[in-house]
Amino acid sequence: MTTLDHAKVSESRPNPPKSLITKLNMGTGMIVGIVFAEVTYFWGKSMWDRQEAVMENRILTLSMFAWCIGFLIGIGAFIGPFRWLIGKDLTDEEQLFLAGKGQGVSRYFRYCTDHKVVGIQYLVGVMVMLGAGGTMAMMIRTNLITPGSKWVNAEIYNSLVGLHGITMIVAMIIVSTGPFGNFILPIMIGARDMAFPRLNALSWWLLFTAIPVLCSAWFFGGIPTGWTAYAPLSVQAGAGMNAFIVTIIIFAISSAIAGANITTTVVAMRAKGMKWNRVPIFVIGATMSVALAIPAFPSFMASQMMAGFDRTIGTHFYDAEFGGSGWLYAHLFWIMGHPEVYVILIPGVAILMEIAPVFARSPLFSYTTAVVGFAGIVGLSVLVWAHHMYISGWMPSLNGPFMVTTEMISIPTGLLFLVLLGTIWRGRPWMKLPMLGVYALIWNFLIGGITGIYLSDVPADDYLHGSMFVTAHFHYTLMGAALTGAIAGLAYWFPKMTGRMLDERSGYISFWTVQIGFQVLFLGMFAAGSQGQPRRVADYEQAFATSDLISTIGAYLVGIGMIVLLYSVVHSWRKGKIAPMNPWGAKTLEWTVPYPIYLENFHEAPVVTSDPYGYGRSEK
Amino acid sequence: MSDQHEVTDLAPTPGERFRNAFNSRDVKITMVFGVIITAFFVLLGLWFYPKFMPEIMSENMKRGKDVIVYFTVISAPIAGLVIAVALYTLLNRHHGENPPEEGASFRTHTPIVFAWTVVSAIFCIVAIVWGLTEMNVNSEDATANAKSALVVEVTGSQWVWTFNYPELGVQSEQLNLPLDRAVEFRVHSVDVNHSFWPVQLGVKVDANDRVTTLAHTTPNVLGTIDIKCAELCGLYHAYMETQGKVMKEADFNNWVTAQGGHVA
Numbered sequence: 001m002t003t004l005d006h007a008k009v010s011e012s013r014p015n016p017p018k019s020l021i022t023k024l025n026m027g028t029g030m031i032v033g034i035v036f037a038e039v040t041y042f043w044g045k046s047m048w049d050r051q052e053a054v055m056e057n058r059i060l061t062l063s064m065f066a067w068c069i070g071f072l073i074g075i076g077a078f079i080g081p082f083r084w085l086i087g088k089d090l091t092d093e094e095q096l097f098l099a100g101k102g103q104g105v106s107r108y109f110r111y112c113t114d115h116k117v118v119g120i121q122y123l124v125g126v127m128v129m130l131g132a133g134g135t136m137a138m139m140i141r142t143n144l145i146t147p148g149s150k151w152v153n154a155e156i157y158n159s160l161v162g163l164h165g166i167t168m169i170v171a172m173i174i175v176s177t178g179p180f181g182n183f184i185l186p187i188m189i190g191a192r193d194m195a196f197p198r199l200n201a202l203s204w205w206l207l208f209t210a211i212p213v214l215c216s217a218w219f220f221g222g223i224p225t226g227w228t229a230y231a232p233l234s235v236q237a238g239a240g241m242n243a244f245i246v247t248i249i250i251f252a253i254s255s256a257i258a259g260a261n262i263t264t265t266v267v268a269m270r271a272k273g274m275k276w277n278r279v280p281i282f283v284i285g286a287t288m289s290v291a292l293a294i295p296a297f298p299s300f301m302a303s304q305m306m307a308g309f310d311r312t313i314g315t316h317f318y319d320a321e322f323g324g325s326g327w328l329y330a331h332l333f334w335i336m337g338h339p340e341v342y343v344i345l346i347p348g349v350a351i352l353m354e355i356a357p358v359f360a361r362s363p364l365f366s367y368t369t370a371v372v373g374f375a376g377i378v379g380l381s382v383l384v385w386a387h388h389m390y391i392s393g394w395m396p397s398l399n400g401p402f403m404v405t406t407e408m409i410s411i412p413t414g415l416l417f418l419v420l421l422g423t424i425w426r427g428r429p430w431m432k433l434p435m436l437g438v439y440a441l442i443w444n445f446l447i448g449g450i451t452g453i454y455l456s457d458v459p460a461d462d463y464l465h466g467s468m469f470v471t472a473h474f475h476y477t478l479m480g481a482a483l484t485g486a487i488a489g490l491a492y493w494f495p496k497m498t499g500r501m502l503d504e505r506s507g508y509i510s511f512w513t514v515q516i517g518f519q520v521l522f523l524g525m526f527a528a529g530s531q532g533q534p535r536r537v538a539d540y541e542q543a544f545a546t547s548d549l550i551s552t553i554g555a556y557l558v559g560i561g562m563i564v565l566l567y568s569v570v571h572s573w574r575k576g577k578i579a580p581m582n583p584w585g586a587k588t589l590e591w592t593v594p595y596p597i598y599l600e601n602f603h604e605a606p607v608v609t610s611d612p613y614g615y616g617r618s619e620k
Numbered sequence: 621m622s623d624q625h626e627v628t629d630l631a632p633t634p635g636e637r638f639r640n641a642f643n644s645r646d647v648k649i650t651m652v653f654g655v656i657i658t659a660f661f662v663l664l665g666l667w668f669y670p671k672f673m674p675e676i677m678s679e680n681m682k683r684g685k686d687v688i689v690y691f692t693v694i695s696a697p698i699a700g701l702v703i704a705v706a707l708y709t710l711l712n713r714h715h716g717e718n719p720p721e722e723g724a725s726f727r728t729h730t731p732i733v734f735a736w737t738v739v740s741a742i743f744c745i746v747a748i749v750w751g752l753t754e755m756n757v758n759s760e761d762a763t764a765n766a767k768s769a770l771v772v773e774v775t776g777s778q779w780v781w782t783f784n785y786p787e788l789g790v791q792s793e794q795l796n797l798p799l800d801r802a803v804e805f806r807v808h809s810v811d812v813n814h815s816f817w818p819v820q821l822g823v824k825v826d827a828n829d830r831v832t833t834l835a836h837t838t839p840n841v842l843g844t845i846d847i848k849c850a851e852l853c854g855l856y857h858a859y860m861e862t863q864g865k866v867m868k869e870a871d872f873n874n875w876v877t878a879q880g881g882h883v884a
């Protein structure tokens with residue numbers, strides 16, 4: 001097999017078909033999108049030229065949707081469906097062209113249906129979003145470096161908080177299932193592509209159209225509501241809020257498509273012999289995550305559509321003066337919001353469960369326990385949303401039941417720890433970059449979990465709710481656990497996705513700087529929260545000065561570490577050491593294909609005879 | 621007879637296996653780590669929250685803080701065990717370019733999975749029962765004092781709090797409360813959502829437009845209360861704060877009279 005390593009597979013360059021499809025790419029998409037948006041804008045202006053906020057919101061919202069539709073038309077997303085309408089379909093040559101056969105780099109800028117291309121598109125997109133969100137985090141912490149710093153004014157500060165929040169949440173939802181769920185997952189299960197390759201391209205390019213929309217918020221007065229966008233504040237907010245609403249609606253559609261696609265692929269396209277108990281645990285985790293997103297995100301979409309109606313056509317869903325209710329918003333939001341936490345967390349943990357056996361050279365400890373743990377979390381996570389509303393006054397008599405369901409999540413969560421610990425126990429952990437993530441997760445997730453138990457407790461939450469303590473807690477779970485898992489996954493699969501090894505030295509430097517900075521940052525924030533500093537404040541009193549200064553110093557360390565990581569990724573991608581086919585000696589299917597990976601992944605369909613965790617001394 | 625003897629030689633009884641497991645070097649070292657880390661977390665919990673949380677001026681605040689401290693203490697052994705296992709494996713770590721030799725090969729261990737689940741379920745039940753009990757005590761206090769409670773209407777508006785004492789005919793931007801008398805805060809907003817947070821009293825409730833929400837407590841220490849808004853409410857959210865005072869009843873009555881109110 002090793003002779004196949006880095007064999008340059010000469011795929012013959014077919015003559016491109018004579019078709020409109022070959023002329024379309026990201027550039028034509030943007031041109032058509034901008035034209036659509038402009039036309040809609042001026043048409044709207046001519047229709048409703050009154051200087052009312054409702055009209056302005058209506059025009060902007062429609063223009064943003066027009067951009068999105070125009071872009072998709074311009075990039076050729078609707079050519080296939082249009083052909084169906086007239087009773088035809090794409091020709092074989094056109095389909096091969098869409099799959100990116102023999103097109104080099106240009107396929108990354110097209111409506112490409114190859115899951116590997118989509119995976120790389122997601123990876124780059126996520127990195128851009130994390131970079132933007134991280135920069136905003138640095139600005140937030142800079143403003144909080146001393147009381148009364150007034151580095152930015154309250155208006156800009158509030159916008160930063162909202163944009164940082166929503167950018168990071170969107171990025172974190174796709175950070176693992178986007179790049180690895182698309183690139184690696186189909187190969188892991190021995191499939192030739194995703195179940196619905198065109199929908200795969202659609203999910204990415206839909207998400208792409210949301211990015212400029214979200215950025216535009218900055219120019220329309222920002223998102224001054226935090227990422228939760230509570231009504232009626234969001235109804236009162238300026239034009240930037242429209243961008244938030246449109247972004248969420250597009251994102252909900254994109255993630256529903258991606259979720260249906262990944263779920264179908266895993267259910268229907270596994271290699272021969274890959275029974276459910278032989279499916280790699282990352283595949284299980286990613287599937288559960290996207291499957292949980294399918295019921296959760298429509299609720300978010302509905303909440304934003306109603307906010308959009310309130311803002312653009314004058315309905316009163318959230319307006320108490322006319323019989324609406326802000327609690328309605330809170331419910332719709334958190335019915336998405338709590339499951340969403342686990343949509344983010346589960347793939348990160350699952351990646352580390354994939355990594356731990358490889359580097360400890362021990363089987364995954366109790367595969368069934370891992371699956372039960374994930375399933376338990378998924379099941380319970382839809383029953384806990386009102387723990388975000390203990391102090392809302394909505395229905396204090398239900399606080400008890402919600403406290404019970406919330407604290408029950410600690411049982412399946414504990415099982416995940418058992419699986420990781422059982423896997424590394426009595427192993428000889430190979431301290432490569434991906435393995436460091438396992439240890440970082442154990443520490444961070446433990447802190448995030450224990451502080452989560454305080455917050456789930458009503459008498460304690462009476463004090464801690466809405467304070468910096470909450471912010472610190474969920475950063476421990478989302479960043480300390482889920483992002484750590486995603487970065488470990490990047491280090492682990494980098495050789496398969498780029499053909500090169502991720503540079504170790506800069507990787508280690510980045511890992512330690514980020515993790516140490518992270519502890520400092522959020523230890524300071526736990527202290528500030530305990531002292532009684534509310535979250536999302538542009539300014540604070542002298543009493544919190546030391547805690548906040550410590551937080552800011554930690555934040556800068558995280559920032560430096562992340563820049564080193566970015567350098568490491570960019571440098572390694574261009575000039576890194578060429579990777580062997582299976583650098584870690586892993587047993588999942590993606591390590592059996594050479595780089596560059598063939599268009600359809602496998603020359604011969606693989607047959608699976610056991611689960612991929614057959615490590616250990618006494619095993620055959 | 622001799623048959624049986626041989627069998628026990630080959631296959632130790634569950635009790636022996638249990639004892640043997642604890643005699644192994646791995647387990648001993650891990651347990652030492654575990655004890656040290658547990659102690660660390662216990663001390664951290666006992667030190668951190670009392671150090672950073674503000675003065676306790678009501679039973680509600682005390683209960684909230686106790687929950688946080690005691691939960692830290694009872695979760696310390698779990699944290700200790702988890703981190704000890706992770707640390708112990710690091711003692712055997714392997715560096716280098718090639719994978720290490722194969723590790724242990726157990727795929728699962730039913731008694732451990734079972735024990736782990738039972739222990740975490742017990743921990744979970746303790747946390748739930750504790751929380752429900754404290755919550756009930758809070759609400760029983762509230763009901764018991766419902767009749768005698770001083771009513772304070774709290775209005776949140778962008779970006780000030782105003783306090784109205786309907787029984788006393790006083791309206792103020794400063795919250796003054798008499799010592800050891802139960803209060804009922806009736807909270808609402810005239811615009812967006814706010815969250816009324818008298819920090820040292822350990823209660824908090826959202827202020828919603830056209831809805832009245834309630835919070836109950838009894839201030840039992842003289843001193844200053846920081847009043848903040850805990851829900852992002854627009855531009856000057858950070859500055860939506862004021863101070864309050866818990867004062868002796870006589871002082872409170874004097875203040876009421878000075879404000880033009882009538883002492884009940």
Ligand SMILES: [Cu+2]
Pocket residue numbers: 337338341384385387388
């Ligand atoms: Cu939640």
Ligand SMILES: [Cu+2]
Pocket residue numbers: 776779813814815849850851852853857860
């Ligand atoms: Cu407020």
